[in-house]
Amino acid sequence: MPLVLLLITTLMVAGCGGGNDDSSQNLVSADAGIDALVAAAKKEAKVTVYSAQGLDALNNLAAAFEKQYPGIDVEPVRGVDGDLGVKVETEFQTGKGIADLYVSASLPWVQTQAKAGRFLAPTGPELTGKGKYDVAKYVHDGTYFETNAAVLTFGWNTKLYPKGLTDYPDLLDPALGGGKIGVVEPTAASLVDFYLWLEETYGPDYVTKLAAQKPRIYPSSLPMGEALASGEIAAGSFVAPIALDPAKAKGAPIDYKMPPSGAWGARYYGMVLKTGPHPNAAQLFADFMVTAKGQELITPSAGSVLPDIPGTLITNDKVRVQDPAKLTPDVVTAYQKKWKSLFQ
Known part of the structure; x- marks a missing residue:
């Protein structure tokens, strides 16, 4: 959305x-x-x-x-x-x-x-x-x-991954490897903060493990949600409930949960x-x-x-x-470089 x-x-x-x-x-x-x-x-x-x-x-x-x-x-x-x-x-x-x-x-x-x-x-x-x-x-x-x-969270296609997800670590399931997961590219400082939050919440090596799943890369939550609904991916790490709910109400095979420890x-x-x-x-x-x-x-x-x-x-x-004080241009640029080395 x-x-x-x-x-x-x-x-x-x-x-x-x-x-x-x-x-x-x-x-x-x-x-x-x-x-x-x-x-x-x-x-x-x-x-x-x-x-x-x-x-x-x-x-x-x-x-x-x-x-x-x-x-x-x-x-x-x-x-x-x-x-x-x-x-x-x-x-x-x-x-x-x-x-x-x-x-x-x-x-x-x-x-x-x-x-x-x-x-x-x-x-x-x-x-x-x-x-x-x-x-x-x-x-x-x-x-x-x-x-x-406004909140972002993880979601899944209920037909392609019927057992569903309970928290972000579930995205590391080997069954979701090889392009079955969607991730967002950190093109802005706020999206860099999303990855910093993942590392702070789930451990410093979480993003590295996520990259090892060889996920598909999307520019924002909107196309990722659409890919989830269409079956292009089985799970997404950055989807917007406010966009998924209307599609879900119309019968799209999608679902999501909020992380137990809080959301980005x-x-x-x-x-x-x-x-x-x-x-x-x-x-x-x-x-x-x-x-x-x-x-x-x-x-x-x-x-x-x-x-x-x-x-x-x-x-x-x-x-x-x-x-924002921690998201200096140097910090953002350095993280984007690190992210590209892991995901691209």
Whole structure:
């Protein structure tokens, strides 16, 4: 699925601009309560959400929000982090905000802008510790907060490999040698991190053993998932549940599991922007996103910030957090060279 590929291969560190418009003077305080927040949001009557999350999930979330809070229109703007981050920066620089809420998986960008004071602290009840959302775990630096996560895992063709897989070491089964496994080429720093995670989790020689299986190489999770469904390969090491589930529902002979010790993926971070013209509607929408109802809509076949959400696969605290400081150009280049020597 292009969403997942674009999401996990886009890591952007950007500078800060010079606009200074701030909507915080119109913001209802957290102490005022949910009724005051709803009333203020309805006066604003609109919220614009920039997001790298899936468009279908965003639209479903928006429709549910509008139903629960009639009179507030939601305008989702779906894009990749690199493009949306530039748009938001431009709004920072000009002081002419369009986006009220931004959801991104690019943690370096988020951290940079948080340090520059670009975000409003959450005020909704869930995001201020009055609900089931774990504020201590998921609200960072007091301003940006985790909303959900995209996850990648292993999968198999149920006809070609009926006994299935339970964890990544199962891909080393001799029966899967000779081109029966798919692997992703680490063309970006984030994909290098996937292989580093495999080595950290399953031992420093795991990737070497995986290469000894003589796997087929794919550029992303999308073609690998398609190859799995078609029978081109019997198992894949890097597939997206959010892409496999629709095919599986239509009868494709595919299945997957989440690794028992946690998964590799990308956490999403939400930010209420100081330059947004509808700060209270943004706060209300942000809070709705992390309720049980919001999580069920925004996190199908993915990671959730709440436990026991129908349709979700894992909680965010079990999803890998990449450390961009360790993925320097020299480290990435050296690992890519090592990888090619093993797999090609």
